[in-house]
Amino acid sequence: MDSQRDLGSWREMAEHWRTVVVLAGGVLVGAVNIYLAASLLPTAVEEIGGERLYAWTATAFLVAQVVATLSVARLLSVRGAIASYVIGFAVFVVGSLLCAASPAMVVLLIGRGIQGLGAGLLTGLGFALIHSALPRPLWVLGSAVISAMFGIGNFVGPALGGLFAQFGSWRAAFVVLAAVAALIAALVPRALPAGERRAAQPVPVASLLLMLVAAAGVSVAGILDNPVLMAAVLAAVVATFVAFVVSERRAHHRILPHATYQRRSPLLWVYLSIMLLASGVAVETFLPLFGQRLGGLVPVAAGFLGAALSFGWSASQILVSSARSQQLIRRLRVAGPLLMAGGFAVLGLLQIQDAPLPVVIAWLPILVLAGAGIGIAMPHLSVAAMTSVTDPDEGQKAAAAVAIVLTMSTALGAAIAGLLVNLGGASLPTSARYLLYGFAAIAAIGVLTALRVNKLTTASPPGVTNPPTDPRKHLPRNRKQQMSRT
Structure with missing residues (x-):
């Protein structure tokens, strides 16, 4: 049902x-x-x-x-x-x-x-x-x-x-x-x-330092020209992220909610899905370049290519945010990365030198659809993060972590995009294909993480995707409370 x-x-x-x-x-x-x-x-x-x-x-x-x-x-x-x-x-x-x-x-x-x-x-x-x-x-x-x-x-x-x-x-x-x-x-x-003020929480120093090192590494990778050196820095960034996860799992005070590291919680998979989707936005940095040099567009017209992905993202989010059916919501989470992967893959096939005008014009709706892949899934993933915990403080932390994931994924995507373009060498069509096929593969991984989110959220009652770890905290204190609930 x-x-x-x-x-x-x-x-x-x-x-x-x-x-x-x-x-x-x-x-x-x-x-x-x-x-x-x-x-x-x-x-x-x-x-x-x-x-x-x-x-x-x-x-x-x-x-x-x-x-x-x-x-x-x-x-x-x-x-x-x-x-x-x-x-x-x-x-x-x-x-x-x-x-x-x-x-x-x-x-x-x-x-x-x-x-x-x-x-x-x-x-x-x-x-x-x-x-x-x-x-x-x-x-x-x-x-x-x-x-x-x-x-x-x-x-x-x-x-x-x-x-x-x-x-x-x-x-x-x-x-x-x-x-x-x-x-x-x-x-x-x-x-x-105004919000309730509470005693300041201890700063998770180890986790914070590891996240800063990762952020700095991503930034450095993004400005390197040597593909080998960039790949080495990105590998170090991945190792830093792994160390961050290990540190968070063992720490008493964390940056991410405790439920992120619980086995049956969907929260980790929600964040991974958001990261894989949002990183694809980095593609639009190079789209005006492709439009000018491969399609012969003037700078103003080529600029619309870069905006098409974001337009699809923004417009589709508003359109699908009114979805009420849980079955439809689960489908949208999976359809988002699938649409994005398909859009980038098709666009990669159309990257040719001196592309005819009809081919270049076809890029535009494909980019809008690829951007819509982000938009149809993102709001439902964000709410899944907020509803994956029952404690209000943890819920607020889970929501705030969406911003952290978006910030890091955008930066990481930019560095990966630079690496993929550099791998193409002097051939711009080859660089364009590497970029688009690479992010199509990244989005395809997002299909798998979204399926995992659906599996874990379906197993829980609607509206509560991560049951309380200690059921005794949520039991009624007396018979009167029990009767009022029933």
């Missing part, structure tokens, strides 16, 4: 518009900033110099973002929701204004690091507070809106950055970003519950 999930409507969602604007807006400014900065930096370098430090602007941002995302649970426990969000927006505004005022590349690097701290806090808070700031029936819709902000940022950022760069106003772009963040921050006191 197919159970139905208790799901709110978009009309109910509109009643919480301030909360949605704050949660989604915080994620959006961070996502826009990544691609905005990439578009602006060439212009900034012409003015302030520092070309040798160019690649490190992304590294500074990424490492700082990971540090901040890992700190969300601790910040919430000490400061509560409102103060945490105000801190996140304030840090992001300070970093943006420092970037705008940078007289030299070193100062810009510092500003990018501060921006990364703010963006990491806002991204982590956005996912963590779905659990407490929105009613449970709105979790799926909230997850869909917030996750869609990554896709929207992927095509708004370059367009906005290109517009400001065109007029030589790269500093003004950072000022505008700071102003938008400040406006959203003004809604925070009326949009969020």
Whole structure:
């Protein structure tokens, strides 16, 4: 028998518009900033110099973002929701204004690091507070809106950055970003519950250090030109991740929820599925290049290829977030990576030198469909993470960990994409095929992890995918409570 999930409507969602604007807006400014900065930096370098430090602007941002995302649970426990969000927006505004005022590349690097701290806090808070700031029936819709902000940022950022760069106003772009963040921050006191403050949790030092080493390794791999050296660094990153898992399993205080490491919990498989899906976004970095050099498109038209993947991701999330049938939800989790793998594989077949215009035009709907593979699965995987534990604190940590996984998977995907393109050597069609076939294989692995998620969640009652580890904690205290439950 197919159970139905208790799901709110978009009309109910509109009643919480301030909360949605704050949660989604915080994620959006961070996502826009990544691609905005990439578009602006060439212009900034012409003015302030520092070309040798160019690649490190992304590294500074990424490492700082990971540090901040890992700190969300601790910040919430000490400061509560409102103060945490105000801190996140304030840090992001300070970093943006420092970037705008940078007289030299070193100062810009510092500003990018501060921006990364703010963006990491806002991204982590956005996912963590779905659990407490929105009613449970709105979790799926909230997850869909917030996750869609990554896709929207992927095509708004370059367009906005290109517009400001065109007029030589790269500093003004950072000022505008700071102003938008400040406006959203003004809604925070009326949009969020204050949240209960608790004693600060001990910092899981070993796990945190291993995650930082992995983040730094991914960043370094992404800027290397030698494929062998890049592969060696990525292998070291994988070894660091393994050490992280071992450390987390043995530790008393962890970054990820305890249920992640329980045998019958779907949480580990949920995170792996999210990582395998989200890493595929790295493909869009090279799509404008392929469009120009293989398809003969002008830069503006080639830019739409990069935006097509993100558009498919964002639009499909909104369309499927209203799914109520548990059977349909299970199918969407599997269909997502399957659609993405098929889209990349077909697109790989169409990568030829001097491709005819009809072939190039066919790339666009294929990319939209491949992006839709992320969108149809992502909100349901995010909610699966939140409902995989019964303890509210662990549920908040499970939700916040989605942001950690997304941040790391995007960075890891970028490094893998660089490696695959480099393997193609001087032949651009070969590089394009390696890239697309490689990520098709990665997405195909996601089919297997999604099937594992479905198997583990089907075994549990609807709405509770990971039964309590200690049933005695959930037994009624007396006969009266037992009768009231029945």
